Amino acid sequence: MTENRTRALLHWLLGGWVLLVILAAFFYAPSASGFKGESARIVFFHVPQAWVAVLAFCVNLVASIRYLRKRNALDDARAAAAARLGLIFSVLATVTGSIFAHVMWNSFWNWDPREVSIVILLLIYAAYFALREAIPDEERRASLSAAYAVLAFVTMPFLVFVVPRIYWSLHPDTIIGATGKLKLQMESRMLQVLFGSLAGFTGLFFWLYTLDVRLARVRLARRGREEA
Amino acid sequence: MRSSTLLSEILAVLAKELTAELRSRVALNAIGLFGLTTLIAVAYQIGPYQIREADRPHLLSALLWIILFFAATSGLSRVFVKEEDAHTAKTLRLAARPLAILGGKYLFNLILLVGLYALIVPLYCALMGYAVRGVVGLLLVLVAGAVALAATTTIVAAIIARASGSTTLFAILSVPLVLPLLVMLIQGTRAAAASSELAAVLPALQGIGSLGGAVMIVSVYLFPVVWHD
Numbered sequence: 001m002t003e004n005r006t007r008a009l010l011h012w013l014l015g016g017w018v019l020l021v022i023l024a025a026f027f028y029a030p031s032a033s034g035f036k037g038e039s040a041r042i043v044f045f046h047v048p049q050a051w052v053a054v055l056a057f058c059v060n061l062v063a064s065i066r067y068l069r070k071r072n073a074l075d076d077a078r079a080a081a082a083a084r085l086g087l088i089f090s091v092l093a094t095v096t097g098s099i100f101a102h103v104m105w106n107s108f109w110n111w112d113p114r115e116v117s118i119v120i121l122l123l124i125y126a127a128y129f130a131l132r133e134a135i136p137d138e139e140r141r142a143s144l145s146a147a148y149a150v151l152a153f154v155t156m157p158f159l160v161f162v163v164p165r166i167y168w169s170l171h172p173d174t175i176i177g178a179t180g181k182l183k184l185q186m187e188s189r190m191l192q193v194l195f196g197s198l199a200g201f202t203g204l205f206f207w208l209y210t211l212d213v214r215l216a217r218v219r220l221a222r223r224g225r226e227e228a
Numbered sequence: 229m230r231s232s233t234l235l236s237e238i239l240a241v242l243a244k245e246l247t248a249e250l251r252s253r254v255a256l257n258a259i260g261l262f263g264l265t266t267l268i269a270v271a272y273q274i275g276p277y278q279i280r281e282a283d284r285p286h287l288l289s290a291l292l293w294i295i296l297f298f299a300a301t302s303g304l305s306r307v308f309v310k311e312e313d314a315h316t317a318k319t320l321r322l323a324a325r326p327l328a329i330l331g332g333k334y335l336f337n338l339i340l341l342v343g344l345y346a347l348i349v350p351l352y353c354a355l356m357g358y359a360v361r362g363v364v365g366l367l368l369v370l371v372a373g374a375v376a377l378a379a380t381t382t383i384v385a386a387i388i389a390r391a392s393g394s395t396t397l398f399a400i401l402s403v404p405l406v407l408p409l410l411v412m413l414i415q416g417t418r419a420a421a422a423s424s425e426l427a428a429v430l431p432a433l434q435g436i437g438s439l440g441g442a443v444m445i446v447s448v449y450l451f452p453v454v455w456h457d
Contacts, residue, residue, distance in 0.1 A: 068453055116407075123404035130400045134392040143457040144387050147450045148401065151383060154442045158408040158435065 014207055018200045021193065029193040039103040042096055044193050048201035049093040053121060054156075055205060056086030060128075061153045064146035076142035077216030079149060080132065081209050087125040089205070093118050117159040124152045234331075237324045241332020245307065249336070254310075255303035259340055263299030263348045267355065270295065276357030288358045289417040293410055295352065297377070299344055304381040305398035307333045308389035317389075326452040330382065334447075337385075338378040345370050358421065365420035365429040372433055373413045376440025380405050383447040386454045405443075412436050 025044040032040035063079035066072070097115060098108040109115065131148055135141035186194065249255055270291055279287050311317040320329060349370065352358060360366050384402040391397060416432025 116411075120404050120407050123407075127401045127404050130397065131387070131391060134394065134397055140390065140457055143453055144391055147454050148387055150450060151387075151443070151446055152405060154446050155405050155408050155439065158412075158439050 011207065014200070014203045017196075018204060021197045021200045024193045024196065029190045030187055032187075032190065036103055039100055042100045044197045046093060046096040046100060047194060048197045049089050049096060050118060051198055052201050052205045053086050053090035053093050053118065055202065056082045056089060056209075057121065057124075057153065057156065059209065060086060060149050064149040067142055067146045068150070071139075071143075073138070073142065073220055074213070074217060076146065077220070078209075078213050079146060081212035081216065083125055083128050083149070084212065085205055085208055087122065087129070090118055090122040090125060094122060120159055121156075124155075128152070234325070234328055237328030238331035238335065241320075241324055241329055242335045245332060245336035246339075248310075255306045255340060256343075258306075259299050259303035259344050260347060262302040263295060263344055264351075266295045266299060267348055267352055271352075271355035275355070285418050285422055288356055289414045289421060291356070292349070292352055292358070292417060293373075293414050296344065296348060296373075297406065297410060299348065300341055300377065300381065301399055301402065302395075303340060304337050304378075305385040305388060305395050307337055307382065308385045309395075312389045321455065326455045327448065329455065330386070330447060330451045333385075334378055334382045337382050338374055341374040341378050342371075345374060360421045362420040362422075362424040362426070362428065365424070365426055366417060368426075368433060369413060369416040369420055369429055369436070372416075372436040372440065373409070376409055376436050376443065377406065379440050379443045379447060380409065383443070383450060383454070386451060390454055390457065409436060409439055412439070 021044070025041055029041065029044065031038060032043075059082035060079050063075050063082060067075035067079060094115075097118070101110055101112075101115075102108045128145060128148060132141055132145050135144060274291070308317075311320055324332075349366075353360060381398075381402055384398060384405065388394065388398045388401060412432045412435040416429045416436065419428040419432060422428065
């Protein structure tokens with residue numbers, strides 16, 4: 001009962017926080033100079049979506065490694081849940097990035113290295129589910145998709161750090177630049193909203209992830225009872 | 229003592245692969261004919277004069293790797309799929325340890341790729357009028373590319389053989405993993421074509437080498453899981 005109340009309270013807090021971030025993105029953060037109209041405000045949603053897509057990839061990796069070590073079906077469900085959300089958030093990051101590119105440069109797609117990075121991440125997620133759907137046997141599906149997830153994660157640093165450094169990019173340099181020094185070239189109110197949004201989207205991800213995992217736990221328990 | 233046994237097992241698996249391939253020639257024919265057909269289609273439709281001078285460095289290096297990669301995908305997955313098709317996988321599991329099987333199959337795919345490059349690259353340069361200034365640089369990029377590409381495609385081939393054995397699934401799984409590698413290979417080839425200095429291809433070689441090395445190390449840990457499950 002107490003657990004349910006805490007959960008309900010956390011949900012309300014998360015909802016309130018996300019609502020606050022949306023309002024702050026439009027009314028608290030100042031307009032950015034050098035951008036068309038109010039287009040720069042999309043950064044408060046686009047960057048957290050891309051961050052959650054990468055976070056989901058990391059959660060997927062951890063759950064996959066745990067599955068390979070312990071062979072617990074719930075870890076496979078955790079990996080799949082993270083990948084499902086990662087796929088959704090990488091689609092959202094791609095769409096919001098494209099909308100911004102169209103407003104700024106009159107083109108939905110510019111083959112920028114970071115655009116390509118997020119699309120490859122999307123392709124990896126899609127391939128992960130294509131692999132899962134191709135294997136009817138549950139244990140084999142879990143172990144092979146976990147192996148693929150680990151393998152795919154190896155290419156990730158090259159997509160995020162190496163390829164964007166070989167090619168010129170429309171995106172601003174990452175927060176930590178090539179010299180290793182911290183680069184924060186944003187007005188402080190904009191930074192507050194951006195970090196607030198990052199926290200909100202991270203909370204949203206973990207809420208959706210927990211829902212999916214709880215559902216999987218119930219399914220596994222029911223099947224266990226049926227088999228017993 | 230143990231390492232020499234492993235080496236002899238790897239060489240035995242490689243010898244078995246080469247003997248079986250020379251008997252059936254399925255992968256050799258698929259890769260060679262796919263490469264030649266694509267090359268002829270590209271050379272016939274585009275040729276050395278259809279591309280503007282300013283676009284040549286970008287387009288010619290990209291076209292070369294598109295031909296090489298897609299020709300490779302037509303045959304590299306067979307290395308594990310044929311064991312499942314012929315029901316010989318169980319015998320192979322008893323005959324050699326997983327690392328020896330991975331090593332032998334990897335070397336076989338590497339030989340196939342080197343053969344494909346030896347056939348297609350000189351023909352491509354001749355038919356497309358691709359003048360390469362840094363021949364040594366290009367050779368280094370090709371060798372590094374073959375080593376890294378064979379590493380990725382061999383472990384993906386092992387996964388799809390245990391999944392459904394479909395070559396469509398092989399393309400779906402390998403393309404996202406190979407794309408960063410292809411980007412670096414195209415960049416390295418372009419740098420080699422433009423300059424005879426080895427320093428020009430060094431950034432690409434570092435990227436290709438580190439990606440290939442990382443995939444190889446992860447494959448060594450993952451392969452026993454994929455192979456035995």
